[in-house]
Amino acid sequence: MSRPKLSKSSSTVDLDELLTYHSTNLSTGLTSSQIESKRTEYGYNELDKEDPTPLWKLVLEQFDDTLVKILLAAALISFILAYFDDAGEHADEEGILAYVEPIVILIILILNAIVGVWQESNAEAALEALKELQSETARVLRDGKMSTINSRELLPGDVIEVKVGDRVPADARVIELKTTSLRIDQSQLTGESQSVAKDVVAPCVKEEDLVVQAKTNVLFATTTVVGGIARGVVTDIGMATEIGKIQLAVQGAAEDEEDTPLKKKLDEFGDMLSQVIGVICILVWAINYNHFFDPVHGSVFKGCIYYFKIAVALAVAAIPEGLPTVITTCLALGTRKMAAKNAIVRKLPSVETLGCTTVICSDKTGTLTTNEMSCVEVVLPQKKGAMSTHTVAGITYAPVGEITPPLNFGKDNAQLSMLSQIASLCNASSIEYDTKAKKYIRVGEPTEASLKVLVEKIGLPDAAGAKLLAKKRETDPVNTAHAVNSMWGLKAKVLATLEFHRDRKSMSVLVKPDDKKTNQLLVKGAPEGLISRCTKVLQDDGKVVNLDKISIDAILSQQQNMAGRALRVLALAYKDLSGDLGSYNGTREHAATKILSQDTSTFASIESDLIFVGLVGIIDPPRAEIAPMVKMCRTAGIRIMMITGDNKLTAEAIAVDIGILNKGFDPESSFTGADFFKLKESEQIKVLTKSKGGLVFSRTEPRHKQQLVKLLKSQGEVVAMTGDGVNDAPALKQADIGIAMGLTGTEVAKEASDMILADDNFATIVHAVEEGRSIYNNMQAFIRYLISSNIGEVAAIFFTAALGLPEGLIPVQLLWVNLVTDGPPATALGFNPPDADIMKKLPRRTDDSLITPWVFFRYMVVGIYVGFACVGVFAYWYMYHEGDHTNITWEQLSTWGHCSAWTNFKVNDFDGLDMQTDPCKYFTDGKIKASTMSLSVLVAIEMFNALNALSEDGSLVTMPPWSNPYLLIAMVVSFGLHFVILYVDFLADMFNVTPLDTNEWLVVLAFSLPVVLIDEILKFVGRQMSAKELARRMSSEMNDDKKNQ
Secondary structure (H helix, E strand, O other): OOOOOOOOOOOOOOHHHHHHHOOOOOOOOEOHHHHHHHHHHHOOOOOOOOOOOOHHHHHHHHOOOHHHHHHHHHHHHHHHHHHHOOOOOOHHHHHHHHHHHHHHHHHHHHHHHHHHHHHHHOOOHHHHHHHHOOOOEEEEEEOOEEEEEEHHHOOOOOEEEEOOOOEOOOEEEEEEEOOOOEEEEOHHHHOOOOOEEEOOOOOOOOHHHOOHHHOOOEEOOOOEEEEOOEEEEEEEOHHHOHHHHHHHHHHHHHHHOOOOHHHHHHHHHHHHHHHHHHHHHHHHHHHOHHHHHOHHHOOHHHHHHHHHHHHHHHHHHHOOOOHHHHHHHHHHHHHHHHHHOOEEEOOOHHHHHHHOOOEEEEOHHHHHEOOOOEEEEEEEEOHHHOEEEEEEOOOOOOOOOOEEOOOOOOOOOHHHHHHHHHHHHOOOOEEEEEOOOOEEEEEOOHHHHHHHHHHHHHOOOOHHHHHHHHHHHHHOHHHHOOHHHHHHHHHEEEEEEEEEEOOOOEEEEEEEEOOOOOOEEEEEEOHHHHHHHEEEEEOOOOOEEEOOHHHHHHHHHHHHHHHHOOOEEEEEEEEEOOHHHHHOOOOOOOOHHHHHOOOHHHHHOOOOOEEEEEEEEEEOOEOOOHHHHHHHHHHOOOEEEEEOOOOHHHHHHHHHHHOOOOOOOOHHHEEEHHHHOOOOHHHHHHHHHHOOOOEEEEOOOHHHHHHHHHHHHHOOOOEEEEEOOHHHHHHHHHOOEEEEEOOOOOHHHHHHOOEEEOOOOHHHHHHHHHHHHHHHHHHHHHHHHHHHHHHHHHHHHHHHHHHOOOOOOOHHHHHHHHHHHOHHHHHHHHHOOOOOOHHHOOOOOOOOOOOOHHHHHHHHHHHHHHHHHHHHHHHHHHHOOOOOOOOOOHHHHHOHHHHHHOOOOOOOOEOOEOOOOOHHHHHOHHHHHHHHHHHHHHHHHHHHHHHHOOOOOOOOOOOOHHHOHHHHHHHHHHHHHHHHHHHOHHHHHHHOOOOOOHHHHHHHHHHHOHHHHHHHHHHHHHHHHHHHHHHHHHHHHHHHHHHHO
């Protein structure tokens, strides 16, 4: 029988009901007698463990691939034919070489399987990283006594205590604060950039709006206490905690994981290849039907088997055996290139998947912005309600930046001095210089750190000292990072801190200035709370005057203007203290200690009758390089969606600033997470698909990210998702490309991701997408190169059989070309530089074929020419080439099988061959020269075809051969290998070839070079098609933008 549920969630339900539900007591905790029964009901406080996939299963999965199956079948058939083929015209020449192809294919497949198993074995590491976040021990109240136990032993109803530095061991509701405040860093869980305050008060939020961030009285497992001491009652343990829910989401996302676009395309390509190979086998076998009856075979059955072997051998030759290895090599090269650009790829196929990304869902903080809060504006009161606005340059924590108009310490420097003192002393952060990273970093809260930087930019009151400091900073950044703040710290001693409270929205420090007899209170806080407690204002001439309605209206007008530009606005104020607070010396015995020990909510009375000093506007500014990258993405047909936990106004302002949204954008381009997911699914899909521009989602929860990814993928989008926190892990796992932050990202996020940004920069994603597109183009290039070459070989044999010519290329020669000569250029094509227009084309859709109709047409045109050239040069030698041999007619060449029935057929002896005894040997033994020229044309065409593959549509004029020096080296190696078999006697005998003279090489080049011209014409047509498509798309987007303005 299941237990009744609570009337509300554990964060909003009445505390007495919660304690009764869990049968616990605040003063004694759980009793020993309760532990066993509760253990039976709830189990242990730990995340589920999954059994790892067995090694044998991982190995088998590597062979569940269409192309791999085809290669396995090819290896098997090739091995069987090699074993049983102990007869035939070229059996003696082949010998052990017949076994080379099946052995090489098997080695390739085994190596690929090893790489695949290694990748798969690392895939489950994300779940292990989640478990490492859990706290190992916990302070718990049981039987009325506090003790330390293993956090695994915690149960719902346990009363726990946490202090600064502790990692929260389980989800717990706060029941008592033992300090004036409690602050928790839950950024890993929620994505909030700053620590959050927790207290015992239940949130006044509707149950349906009770997001994780709204649970201000709940401590979440794995989050860290950064300030204060508190007690709480455990409400959830193990998989029922928020971190447990994330693990469930990660597991669910892993189950939803689909094949990468590359794997899908290779499977499609393999299916098509198997069909083509089958057709080739049948056609070649059928074409030679009449030859089944030739007496030379001994019987019709043997003739049938003989030509079946030729058909199968030809089909095997049509398979690009090196394709899996070249693809793996290309992807590996891509990972190296990306690593050099700060993108660390964890899974090889992800390199290519980036290239077909259609949507980038990016976090705002730290990715689109610097994640370095910067004070960019200062507003100071002048006479008669006037206000002066000063713009502060610099978007990092570097303590340098011009202020316009300048803020100078003049004769009346009271206002600027007070501004600097408040910003510096009412502040717990600091700035340091990191010698390893060679940059300035913050220690403490980002907002407070930005105020410290502002103080450094304002500088020293002494002009000579300011110049000296500027020079010293160039040579000694470590010791000068905090120089101005240190100076103000020496001028006044901080005696007490009145901590922040959300009711009064301010915090202050009590200081004793060296030049004052009494203490001062320096205050900073939200303008809406602080200005109402100000009664006077400090003007730029140093005079303190009453704060009248004109001045208040001017201040509020400035505040609204700054807030409208998504600036976080802080008001600065102070007051001279009197009485006990005025004489307080920091000792516990002083009478003021009692006043300062009160609850933080009472500090508003102390922070009253204040003197207003000024406003500062702070923002996490967009990175300088982001706007051009966003524009590049739009041109490339990639949509950008900002998904952030920040407020809507700030998100929209940043989005407009960097170009994700246009000025005057459609209101349906920006939603809060709650508002968007209140819509029906059909309406959600309409929002996601109707606009070609960017979208903004603010105030989002972790589950929103994952839901957005699912929706986008359901519409055929290829989604790249960025994330850094534990909360992002499910979405990272769900996305086609999960991108974790290298600097700020948690280990959980990194383990769930496919790629890690070493610099946390959105621009790096765009460069990675460009590299991914380039890699795909390179893969298409070597696939086009290999397939068109293989089609050429097939066409040559097909034309030979169809025209009735003597066999020009024998199997051992085709084997040599496929496994040795083609290998180096195909691998070198992986080093091709990107096309100039690569980011002006639309991304590939997931349903796009690896071989489009246009690409297939190009394959066929080039392949048919290869076949024509190989057969053509063979016929040319017999019919037109001048030499010692005898030229014959086309009719004689095409009916050579009937040579024995011809009368008066005579040919000259040549190359030491006796043609007088049996002239018909002219078509068998005498074809060695023609066969060598045919093989040489095949090799030469494939080398020139490799040059064609430098760019998909780019001409060799704009992308010359030397743009990829590795390809030139590979061509030299391949030609060198060909020369070896031609000019080394025993190899020439083995491959049935003979050396060629200069004239014969000129004929070879004459038949080979036209392939360059043919492909240049095809590329020109391709460029025209791409240009028209780009012009049409950009025109359409411009029209859409005009409609939205």
